[in-house]
Structures are given as structure tokens and as C-alpha cells.
Amino acid sequence: MEIREDHINIHNFLPHREPMLMADYILELTKEKVVTSFEIKEDNIFVHHNEFVEAGLIENLAQTCSSILGQSFFENPDANTKVIGFITNIKKIEVFELPKTGNTIISKASLVSQFENICHIFCETFRDDVLLIRAEISLFIQELKS
Template structure:
């Protein structure tokens, strides 16, 4: 399930996204977006910085028929302060800490914060593994 509605800003080192929490989201429990939902939103936001290289070439042209798979390979720190409710809009900001790119996969570590308006909901640092699925 997609946990990012729009990328507000992105470059090679940072990204900011927005996401409206709908009632039919799989991470809703008792009217609140769960901890797992916040982590998934964080991971999808962060992955856009590294995964974009799989979808756009060096001339900024879209690549065709790209299939990428990625997952969280580690969570270094994670603090969840509050859980947002259904129909809340959250903003997630991430900053690249490090990345390691080979011909077959990419690893990146990113610091992330998620807000509801000015209220800090989540802060953490995660490592993501991303690779093109060529099968």
C-alpha cells in the first residue's frame, strides 16, 4: 500500500513528503495510524531518494519498465511520540546520512522526522536496501 501521496521536495540528499491518513488504510487501529504505519511511511519517504536513480537516467529522462524492490535492513533509532488519527495529514522529512551503491543494489541510511502540523510524531534513523528486480 502506498504511504506517500506527494513528494513536496526532493534532491540527492533530502526529501519531504505528504500523506493523508484514510480510514481504509491497513495500518488503522481504533481510529489511529499505528506505529507500523508511521515506520512504513518513513521507509517509503526515505527510499525515494535512493530509488530515484533506478527510475531516472543521468540526463533526467525516465527509464521504462523498471521494477524495484526494497526493504528496511535496519532501524538504528526510533522514537514515536504520538500517533496521528484518521484524516490527519502528516509531513515526513528525511536527510541522507550515507549511501553505498553497487551494480546490483543500493544501501542508504537516512534520518527522518514526521510531523502533524508542527507536532513531532516520529524521529529515527533507518537503513534501506534497494535493488532492481530483473526477473
């Protein structure tokens, strides 16, 4: 996958660090939608027998989803503000296939509803055109002061 200049390096905005950072770039971001990419490396803590396990897919989705509510903090790249999302509910989750090391996965999240810092989001992750996981997640987003 080609990374372009207009892709946002998510490392600058999530408080997660290795080994818990499960998203690399924000490829698209609107008020209702976010698309992220993540390359699965061999040394990832969620890789078992060359597969990225279910817990890794869920963490990737949660970090992707937090970008929708946290995007107001992305407007100023020099700001020293971080946000963290807490999963408050997973209404439904379906896992169809596990990706392998070396794969790049694309996660897409769409805002279903929002009340202040709480949001309900529908999300899916793909490897190429293959659907890997689908979920409905509720998140609470909190600003972390530096």
C-alpha cells in the same frame, strides 16, 4: 494541503499498492533529501481506533526513505522500472504521537551515508508542526525489472 503540478505522484514509482502504499506524493526531492505527504484514510490497514499506529508510521518512513536512493529511476517518468527498499536496520526510533484519520502527515528524510545501494537515513514525520516519529533507518534498494 494543496497538491501542485510539480509534486511527484509516488504511486508511479513504488511497487507498493493498496493496501500497503503509505505515501502519496513526493513534495521535494534532492540527492540528499526527500519530503513526502500522506493522507490517512479511515480504511487504512494501519488505522486502529481512529489512529494511524506505529507500524504505519514506520512503513511510511521506509517508503519515503526509498525515494532518496530510487530517485535515479524517477528521471524518466515513462520508464517501466520500479524499485523496492528493504529495511536492513533501524538504529533508533522514537514515537511521540499518533496521527488520526483525516490527518495529512509530512515525512522528511535526509541521507546520512551511502555505499552503492545501501544507505543510512535520518527521518522524521510531522502533522502540522507536531513531531510524530523520528528514526534512523538503513535501507537496501533493489531495482525490479519488468
